[in-house]
Amino acid sequence: MADTSTTLRLLAAHGDDLLGVLRDQQLHEALVPYCENGPRLLRCSKHDAKGNPCKGKIVWLAISPYEPRVLGSPLGPRSDELLKKDQREYNLPPSSTAPTALFPNWSIGPVDGRDVGEDVDTDLPELERLRWIVGCRRHGCGARYLVTNTQLLALLVSCVAKGSGDLWIPISSEVGPAN
Ligand SMILES: [Zn+2]
Numbered sequence: 001m002a003d004t005s006t007t008l009r010l011l012a013a014h015g016d017d018l019l020g021v022l023r024d025q026q027l028h029e030a031l032v033p034y035c036e037n038g039p040r041l042l043r044c045s046k047h048d049a050k051g052n053p054c055k056g057k058i059v060w061l062a063i064s065p066y067e068p069r070v071l072g073s074p075l076g077p078r079s080d081e082l083l084k085k086d087q088r089e090y091n092l093p094p095s096s097t098a099p100t101a102l103f104p105n106w107s108i109g110p111v112d113g114r115d116v117g118e119d120v121d122t123d124l125p126e127l128e129r130l131r132w133i134v135g136c137r138r139h140g141c142g143a144r145y146l147v148t149n150t151q152l153l154a155l156l157v158s159c160v161a162k163g164s165g166d167l168w169i170p171i172s173s174e175v176g177p178a179n
Pocket residue numbers: 044045046054055056136137138141142143
């Protein structure tokens with residue numbers, strides 16, 4: 001298994017080549033162990049006038065086990081009860097919920113889990129849409145950040161390696177408010 005610094009170096013070697021990251025088999029293999037850690041919450045790093053961090057929720061992120069791609073969902077973990085309730089309400093077989101999900105009890109998956117944020121490059125082919133604008137969901141904050149797949153992968157890898165819980169978006173990624 002590649003160590004953290006090797007994994008981060010493989011990622012950094014691609015620079016601004018966002019598409020190159022997806023095609024890097026060596027990187028993919030290095031990232032697989034990090035997938036198993038499951039989704040983590042990305043939080044807002046903006047400080048208010050008093051210097052207190054916002055800590056608002058932005059999006060839940062995980063690394064896809066299929067390719068070097070970040071998957072996201074605005075929804076947090078779902079309890080077993082909620083899963084069972086859905087199962088009853090929609091008359092779903094038990095196999096349709098927890099055991100088949102990519103991450104059990106989560107809404108993050110390769111099908112419904114790609115809504116990391118607003119796509120920036122909407123006129124590009126799907127594969128090249130690897131930059132997003134994400135926003136803080138805390139009432140009254142409104143901070144928006146421009147992030148790339150590469151950047152979020154590096155953030156997830158560092159966070160898992162350090163054993164820390166949540167991800168903090170770099171304040172340098174902040175962009176202006178939406179018009
Ligand atoms: Zn915020």
